[in-house]
Amino acid sequence: MNGSWAEIDLAKFDANIKCVRAALRRETSLMLVVKANAYGHGLCEIVKQAAASGVTWFVTAYATEARAIREILPHVRILVLGAVHPDDAPELAALNITPVVVSEEHGLALSAVARAAGIKLKVHLKVDTGMGRFGVPWADVARVFERLSRSIALEFEGICTHFASVEIKKPSLGPSQMDRFVEVCGQADHFAGRKLFRHASSSRAFLYHDPWDLDGVRPGILLYGYGAGETLMRVKTEPILQWKTHVMQAKRVSAGTTVGYYSTHVTPLPTTIATIACGYADGYHRALSNKGCVLIGGRRCAIIGRVSMNWITVDCGPDSNVKFGDEVVLIGRQAGEEIWAGELARQARTIAYEILTSIDNTVPRKYS
Numbered sequence: 202m203n204g205s206w207a208e209i210d211l212a213k214f215d216a217n218i219k220c221v222r223a224a225l226r227r228e229t230s231l232m233l234v235v236k237a238n239a240y241g242h243g244l245c246e247i248v249k250q251a252a253a254s255g256v257t258w259f260v261t262a263y264a265t266e267a268r269a270i271r272e273i274l275p276h277v278r279i280l281v282l283g284a285v286h287p288d289d290a291p292e293l294a295a296l297n298i299t300p301v302v303v304s305e306e307h308g309l310a311l312s313a314v315a316r317a318a319g320i321k322l323k324v325h326l327k328v329d330t331g332m333g334r335f336g337v338p339w340a341d342v343a344r345v346f347e348r349l350s351r352s353i354a355l356e357f358e359g360i361c362t363h364f365a366s367v368e369i370k371k372p373s374l375g376p377s378q379m380d381r382f383v384e385v386c387g388q389a390d391h392f393a394g395r396k397l398f399r400h401a402s403s404s405r406a407f408l409y410h411d412p413w414d415l416d417g418v419r420p421g422i423l424l425y426g427y428g429a430g431e432t433l434m435r436v437k438t439e440p441i442l443q444w445k446t447h448v449m450q451a452k453r454v455s456a457g458t459t460v461g462y463y464s465t466h467v468t469p470l471p472t473t474i475a476t477i478a479c480g481y482a483d484g485y486h487r488a489l490s491n492k493g494c495v496l497i498g499g500r501r502c503a504i505i506g507r508v509s510m511n512w513i514t515v516d517c518g519p520d521s522n523v524k525f526g527d528e529v530v531l532i533g534r535q536a537g538e539e540i541w542a543g544e545l546a547r548q549a550r551t552i553a554y555e556i557l558t559s560i561d562n563t564v565p566r567k568y569s
């Protein structure tokens with residue numbers, strides 16, 4: 202009864218993985234993105250289940266996440282998307298963790314450390330085809346790769362890019378990015394003297410552009426059950442995380458009752474207010490003040506007043522018999538009613554990714 206908790210359905214996760222896997226050609230790798238604590242779902246349990254469901258490639262943002270996976274799974278492939286520190290090169294090579302090379306300087310620095318340590322480091326080249334974040338600008342790839350591929354301490358195994366936008370009904374940068382990527386892949390293959398392992402697609406590109414699957418796809422959000430809202434999609438996955446808590450106090454109030462900091466809500470009629478155990482310190486967005494809903498007793502109850510640090514006040518209605526200890530669903534399903542992260546994201550003017558990754562790491566995760 203302390204606070205909120207998250208319930209993660211590993212059987213649904215397994216089903217999501219199998220459904221995406223089944224849509225891919227057999228020779229295309231499914232590279233599961235598990236950064237940000239597996240999008241808030243808990244890294245360790247998620248990678249264990251994914252490996253049991255047949256995933257052999259994992260993708261992280263940082264080397265620390267990659268090390269944590271390696272401790273659990275000695276044989277899977279792990280790619281680190283962020284710019285790893287060159288000093289980490291020997292350890293990464295020893296752990297068979299593959300970093301991306303994000304620039305010429307980064308590649309040269311990794312090469313220098315690897316060479317001094319007498320090791321060969323497997324790497325993927327990150328190409329910036331328009332995202333403007335990490336990567337060698339596509340126009341420079343031939344020159345940079347020509348130079349880096351001469352290093353005896355780097356083994357270029359793969360080449361990748363990341364889409365800035367993929368749309369189905371309106372123009373987006375995706376198709377131009379893909380054209381640029383295919384062109385530079387040809388140049389890199391030429392200097393490497395062999396075909397590099399190519400990967401580009403995250404969830405949206407996977408959903409709407411089968412030909413962009415290449416040798417591997419890197420979806421994240423889709424496997425956690427989001428991002429497939431539109432029609433015409435290639436697969437349908439289901440959310441696997443529910444977030445729940447309890448009612449800590451229920452009270453009948455008269456019309457004209459002020460609720461929460463700065464009294465941003467005044468009850469228009471007599472009603473029942475429940476105070477529930479969760480707040481912005483747990484990762485529940487304060488932007489949902491006077492906007493979001495929770496489920497209690499199978500009914501939608503509107504958040505009234507400001508979301509505070511540890512508590513939220515909701516309107517259960519005049520006829521409610523809500524009481525101390527009742528279960529509350531913040532994200533999930535209760536008696537046929539549903540609230541998913543996509544709904545909260547629209548109300549908080551953000552994206553489901555942020556709703557999920559905001560759930561504080563102190564919130565216990567329960568797996569079934």
Ligand SMILES: Cc1ncc(COP(=O)(O)O)c(C=O)c1O
Pocket residue numbers: 234282363402403404405419420421422423
């Ligand atoms: C480089 C890269 N690849 C793949 C992904 C996965 O994206 P999504 O969760 O939209 O599938 C991300 C997510 O941020 C990313 O940064």
